[in-house]
Amino acid sequence: MIESRLVNLPESLASRTGYLLARTARQLSERMDRALEPFDLRPRHYAVLAVLASVGSLSQQRLTEILQIDRTTMVAVVDELEKIGYVERRRDPADRRAYRVDLTPEGQAAHGELRGVVDATQASFFSRLSKQDRADLQRVLRRFLCDDERE
Amino acid sequence: MIESRLVNLPESLASRTGYLLARTARQLSERMDRALEPFDLRPRHYAVLAVLASVGSLSQQRLTEILQIDRTTMVAVVDELEKIGYVERRRDPADRRAYRVDLTPEGQAAHGELRGVVDATQASFFSRLSKQDRADLQRVLRRFLCDDERE
DNA sequence: TATTGTTATACTCTATAACTATA
């Protein structure tokens, strides 16, 4: 499926917040994929860089918990980031089963550039909304995901 | 990956509306999958039933346009709905290349029951939000997807 | 020539199971 010009969504779907959410998320995902394609990365690679940049070195296990990515998938993501020199694995001296995954200087620089791309893509994607609507969306989603320990 | 108790999302991700959107959509998708599992259906099957119930008989081509599902995927979805007797294909006399896909009486009954399941699942999923927040989310997403003809 | 529906196929994503090394 290519793209997404909005065809007259029937009321039975337009009135379902869940359907709107799924559909919006899918459009955004396609946009982000395209925006990161020139860098041969996917959004999940950027997410790992962003977490490491803000939290510091972490085990793969901690990364899977924070990002909700399966550990077998995380192996591949870290492999790919390591191969292009953006992260490095070092054995944790305190627990030699685990790695400490950390950004390299190249990874820090890449994160800075990619952050610009990701932010610009997101801004462009949501630009059709008013400032107030964007703020509402951010507030509601954040409250939904963060003010809560349920399930 | 199993589930999703929210682990202290770093600010660098919590402040990105796009990331929050993607993550929320993924949680909802898992919930909907589980809710429809007892019926051996996926959300896309429900979406087809809902569109047919509200719009009436449509060609597969029109269904793909409305739901943004690839036409090769739509073949399988309609196959499965036809096999369990919820829809039927009839050649369109006005264009014999196309089918008219329509709900059977069994499909109409199933749609009614499934609508209850889907609505209850969605209500439960969003129940942690205030009424106002739910209304804001619905309003913003709908405006985003529907008040617009861009891309 | 273009379009609807179909099949075959390939590619990605993700999850499961089993392994290793450490704890």
Next chain:
DNA sequence: TATAGTTATAGAGTATAACAATA
């Protein structure tokens, strides 16, 4: 026994290409 990381593998999901029937 349990956990961190890994590998192999299998199952979905989705996309591409090619085809038949029809326009």
